Amino acid sequence: MLRAHKGEIPFFYWLMPFTAGIVCGIYYGVDQLLTFITATGIVSVTGFTILNLLYNRYNIHRYAWMGGLILNVFLLCAGWLLSYWHNDRNQDNYFAKHKAGYLVVQVSSEPKQKGIYTRFTAEVRQVIANQKHQATFGKILVTLTADSNAHLVNYGDVLVIPGSCKPIDPPFNPAEFNYKQYLAHQNIYYQSFLNRQQCRLVNYDAGNSILAFSLQLRQRLVNSIKQYLHTPEAAAIASTLLLGYKADLSPEVLQAYSQTGTIHILSVSGAHVAVIFLIISFLLKPFRHHRYGKMLNALLLLCILWGYTILTGLSPAAVRAAVMLSMVIISNAGTRPVHPLNVMAVSAMAMLLYNPFLITDVGFQLSYLAVFGLIAVQPIIAELWEPKHKWTNKLWQLCSFSLAAQLVTFPLSVYYFHQFPVYFLISNLLIILPAEAIVIVGITFLTSTFIPALAPFTKVAAYILEWLIIGLNKVLSYIEHWPYASLGRIWFNSWEHLLLYAIIFSLIYFVIYKKGKQLITTLACILILCTSLSWKAIRKQSTGHIIFFNVKKNTAILFRHNDKAVLLTDLLPNEKNYQYSVQPCLDSLGIESLQLCKLQHNLKNTFFSKHLNYIQFENKTVILFNPSIQNTVLPHKIGVDYLFYTRNPHSNLTFIRNNYNFKHFIVDAGVSAKRTQLLKHEADSLHINIIGLRRNKSYIVASNH
Structure with a gap:
């Protein structure tokens, strides 16, 4: 497919400068460049028009490269400007640019409830200040605290909430997931934490009627799955695989699928929609002999395809797959053959024109790269070996599809997920038939739930579906525990x-x-x-660090010596705070040997020594100033490099200075805001530089061996 002529795949080549412009606009879309980019775009359009008008008169075909160059410049500028103007903060009526006592917001996503917290995205429709209403727009992330059994809001509800909202926090620790950037790529820059009393419902069911219907229908089907499938894990996988509903999926299941390289089947993506597409195509085969069979077949395919997409709650992955397959259906309905790579590029460009920020979505990147691999790279791999035996050839064809998709996506997978599944080829070959069977049986089961007369059949279909999922899980769990099943902690910049x-x-x-x-x-x-x-x-192998982590209510300090380290913490490795804030840093640093030490324990090795609250690490000394020594008066001052104020002791800075001679004073993130503020005021009066970790990045100290 890479041998295709440029004339066969023009959109594929146009997509490259267009996406490059979008990326530049997202990361370098500053106001100072706006005029220059706009002027360059206008000049390129004008130049391209003049070039075409004078093409024959002045024999410009001798300079064919000029047209391509000007077109690429225009597409680059167009992508840049599109992404810049898609950023809500660049608009004058963005809600954060106006003072507001209250905000009128409309729930724009399906609220997700976890424990006492309900989280959803809302569109700001109006700001209210001094009893005056002003129309605005923009997105905000809302977290509502309420009883875990109460569903307070639904998609489409209109609420009045307090106007005070906070910017999304950046990552505070090394290698921590950048949640601020993740939300910014969805045009969300502010968040609001509310309780039930601060939120007032003023209207309901005011959202998009199609999306509201699809979400309600999906919830009904999820409830049906929970009713008929008795194993919670199987029900969660069925809801995820068939409907894109991931709320009940456990971390253990995600890990098993991730480490075996089969995580893609847990997303309603191209593979699932393609199976449905093939089934429908087979069922509609008789219509092809009709006079208008080709057009009727395409129309029915599009209706059923988008019907299933609506059924999944219009999840982004399903919409992506539906757009790509819709382009394929439309191109096949025409009389002129269209190159599949061109179809893929047209669908990608259409989606980026609608929302240029999709280019930052991991699912978007992986799905289009995988499709590119299947179209362009798979034939090249398949040609490397041509087995003469029929079934060997079919097996090799299946292997070539898996190899092609993995080859073009693995750098991206490693970059985002920092692991590589070694047995991906085996696991993918083993799940092809079970995954297709699960989709076919699952769709049959979901359809039968709408017909009460088919209740006995529904129970049989549910039993088969549950048996297939449990069997698939056992196979993947077995592969997961093979030696070297996954290469982890791979960090590429x-x-x-x-x-x-x-x-x-x-x-x-x-x-x-x-x-x-x-x-x-x-x-x-x-x-x-x-x-x-x-x-x-x-x-x-030749560096050392001390890292004072910002882990909010907990404490964590890393003492790193080459590829060995001691972690002083009150966290356990299986705790969420540890996995989110500490573990990524350990993996990115390539720590081969880690010793965990509790705050109250003593420890001594070749590079680290802790006795009570005193720590010696290489040529650095640290004192842990906590409540256990807050009233201890020393006979003479102790000199240390770093005094770490943690666990909310009540001693003031004057008392501490009388007992300790320190070079750096660090306040833990877990110390209360009131106590931190008092310490800062006292430090200012005593001309002491204080390092506060609360709502700040972790403090990193380089150590000399």
């Missing part, structure tokens, strides 16, 4: 990630064209990547 793609695509081009330039490019990229990884490995 953005440049190394791009180098991986450069290696892959230059190698593919070399296999196709057998030219020395591609081979030299591949070897050069491999050399640069190996140099970068080697330099990181050398630095890991």
Whole structure:
């Protein structure tokens, strides 16, 4: 497919500068460049128009590259401007630019309830200030605290909430997930925490009627799955796999599917919709012989395809798959054959025109890369070996599909998820038939729930569905526990990630064209990547750090010596706070040997010594100032490099200075806001520099060996 002529896949080549412009607009969309980009776009449009008008008169065909260059510049500017103007904060009537006592908001997503918290996204319709209403727009993330058994809000409800909202916090610790950036890519920059009394319902069911209907229908089907499937884990997987409802999915199940390289089947994506597409195509085969059979077949396919997409609650993955397959159906209905790579590019460009921020979505990136691999790379891999035996050839064809998809997506998977499933080929081959069977039986089961007369059949279908899911889980759980089932803690920076793609695509081009330039490019990229990884490995073996984490109500301090470390903390490894704030840092640093030490315990090794509250790490000393020593008067001052004020002791700064001579004073994030503020005022009067971790990034100290 890579051998296709440019004239067959123009949208594929136009998509590249367009997406490059979108990325530039998202990350470099500053006001100072707006005029320049706009002027460049206007000049390129004008130049392209003039070029076409004078094409024949002045024999401009001799300079064919000019038209392509000008068009690429225009598409780059168009993508840049599109992403800039799609950013709500760049609009004058963005709600955060107006003072507000109250906000009138409309619930725009399905509220998700977990414990006493209900979280949802809302569109700000109006701001209210001094009893005056002003129309605005923008999104806000709302977290509502209420009884866990009460569903306070639904999609489409209109609420009045207090106007005070806070910016989303950035990541506070090294390698921590950037939730602020994740929400910013959805045009959400502020959040509000409310209780039941602060939220007033003024209207309900005011949202999009199609989306409201789809969400209600999905919830009804989820309840049916829970009613008929008796194993909670099987019911959660069925709800996720068939309907895109992930609220009940456990972390253990996600880990099993992730480590075996089959996480993609837990998303209502192209594979699921494609199975339904093939089933419907088979059922509608008789219509093809009708006079208008081709058009009627396409129309029925589109209606059923989008009907199922609505059934899934219009989840982003299902919509992506439906858009791509809709383009395929429409192109097949025409008389002129269309290259599948061009169809893929048209669907991607259409979705990016609707929402350019989709380019930052991991699912969007992985799905389109996987489709590209299946269209363009799979035939190249399949040609590498042509078995003569019929069934061996079919098995190789299946393997080539899995290899192609994995080859073009694994750099992205490693970059985001930091692991690589070693047995992905085996696990994917083993789940092909069960996954298809689950989709077919699941759709049959869900359809039968609407017909009361089919209740006995519904029970049989539910039993088969549950048996298939449990069997699939057992197979994947077995593979998960194989030796070296997953290579974890793989951390590539953005440049190394791009180098991986450069290696892959230059190698593919070399296999196709057998030219020395591609081979030299591949070897050069491999050399640069190996140099970068080697330099990181050398630095890991010759550096040391002290990291004072910001873990809110808990305490965590990392003492790193090369690839060994001691973690002083009151957290357990299975706690959410540990997994979210501490574990990513440990993985990114490549810690091979970690010792956990409780705050009240003593520990001594070759590079670390802790006795009571006194810590010696290499050439640095730390004192843990907590309630256990808050009233202890020392006979003479103790000199330390770092005094770590933690666990809310009541001693003031004057008392501490009389007993300790410190170079740096650090206040833990778990210390109350009131106590932190008092310490800061006292430190200002005593001319002491205080380092507060509350709502600040973790404090990192480099240690010299």
